[in-house]
Amino acid sequence: MIRPEFIRLGHPQGAPLKSEFLIQIRKLSGKDSLMSERSAANSKKTALNQTASSPAASTGQQPQGAPLDGYRVDAAHSGSHVAGPHFQSPGGHFVSSAAPAGSQKSIAASERELQLQARQISQHLRSQFAELDRREKNLNEQMSSLDQEQRAARLHLQQLENELLDREASLRSKEIEVEQRLRKCEQLVADLDEKQADLDAQLEALEQQRKSYREELKRELLHNWNVLGGRVDSRSADGAKGTPIVASNAAPVPADPQFSEAQLRKAVEAEVAAVRAELEAELETERRNWEEQKAADYAEIERERELTAEATRRAQAQLEELRASQQVEFDALTERNQLLLEERQRALKEEFHSEREVYAAHLDEARQQIHDLQTKLQQTELKLNSQTSRNRVLEAEVERSKLDTESRQSSQKEELDASILAMEAEYE
Incomplete structure (x- = not known):
């Protein structure tokens, strides 16, 4: 709207009002x-x-x-x-x-x-x-510790096995020693058998010698019978020369020419009986000594054999007992380690x-x-x-x-x- 106070027609100052009016309108x-x-x-x-x-x-x-x-x-x-x-x-x-x-x-x-x-x-x-x-x-550390424990257990088992092997080696050496002693005993028995064979040979030789003595005595008796027709001194001398074994133990022959043949025969038979008795006594003594030595040797061999068998049984029993104890200990340790390992593995699996x-x-x-x-x-x-x-x-x-x-x-x-x-x- 245009306010009327600014419109003043016929005012002598119209030009300034016009410009002012235009400015106010703008x-x-x-x-x-x-x-x-x-x-x-x-x-x-x-x-x-x-x-x-x-x-x-x-x-x-x-x-x-x-x-x-x-x-x-x-x-x-x-x-x-x-x-x-x-x-x-x-x-x-x-x-x-x-x-x-x-x-x-x-x-x-x-x-x-x-x-x-x-x-x-x-x-x-x-x-x-x-x-x-x-x-x-942490799980890897536990697994590594478990592996270390397993290695330690295996090392302990290896040590036990080594000890068992050492003990078996010692027992084997003892068995070898016992076998050597047995062989020595067998050798001793063989030596004794050989000695017995030697004694048998000696007995046979003595028997042959006795037979030879008997034959020689028979020959001497025949010779004495042949020289009975001579003088008594010559017969005595011939008897001394022809019987060297009997001459040392024979009684002197009487120098009586009337010495009868029967008496001479009795004297010769007595001398032969004495020699025979002496030889038989000596043979019996040697036989008795040989039997005693043989019995003593057999007793010694039997005693050695019994001692060896007892030592062998004792060593075998100790070996079996040691093996059993070691096996029980090994089984217990293996079972314990197995249970521990299974328990650890179960725990680790559950935790995992x-x-x-x-x-x-x-x-x-x-x-x-x-x-x-x-x-x-x-x-x-x-x-x-x-x-x-x-x-x-x-x-x-x-x-x-x-x-x-x-x-x-x-x-x-x-x-x-x-x-x-x-x-x-x-x-x-």
Whole structure:
């Protein structure tokens, strides 16, 4: 509207009033356009806020700064500049679209929150992997200690086997010694048999000698019978020369010429009987001595044999007892080591299975968290895409409203210019 106090027709100072009037009209038109632009921008801003809040309410979206399905998405802290598109009015003022800037802030905040959660999950997984590595290291240490114990047990068993071998070698040497003693005894028996054969040969030789003595005595008797016709001295001399064995023990033959043949025969028979008795006594003595020596040798051999057999039985019993004790000890040690090994292996297997189950549970949990995070990220991306599409629609509406505003401003300016020209023409 043009206030009437500025229209003063016929005023002597019309030219200054004209210029002042035009300046005031331009100021009023600028103020009116600025007011209209500000009111239009405020109305558009209210409409944009309503449209931005209505999809969030319809889709169940939570407000800014509230947790989104367990995850907090805070608004970004920004400065005085707004990231949305700006529009410049003819008066030099700017009109900004606040709704797209807020959506971009929420997108950046949600991305930062998702990155923070991903870092937290990765740190949690790293800690879990470090714990699993530590447990695996402990398990490897236990396995190495178990291997060392097994090696020590095998070394102990090897030592026991070596001791058994040494004892068997000593017993074998004792057996060899006993066998040597047995061979010595057998050699002694063979020597005794040989001595017995020698004694038998000597007895046979004595028997042959006795037979030869008997034959010689018979020959002497025949010779004595042949010389009975001679003198007694010559017969005595012939008897002394012809019987050297009997002459030492024979009685002197009487020098009586009347010495009868019967007496001579009796004397010869007595002498033969004495020699025979002496030879038989000597033979019996030698036989008795040989029998006694033989019995003593056999007794010594039997005693040696019994001692050897007793030593052999004792050594065999000790060997069997030692083998039995060593076998029992070896079996007990083997069984104990086997039980210990099985118990350790069972414990290690149980621990390994438990660790594996825990690891699998943590891995499943991490996978589930990653899956949930990916799902929420996809949902957030979908929401952000829908919000971006809405923002694009709003930007298009803002652009249309801007164009409408510019067209109205241009039309108002044209009308104002036309009215000013009309007023100037009327004034002139």
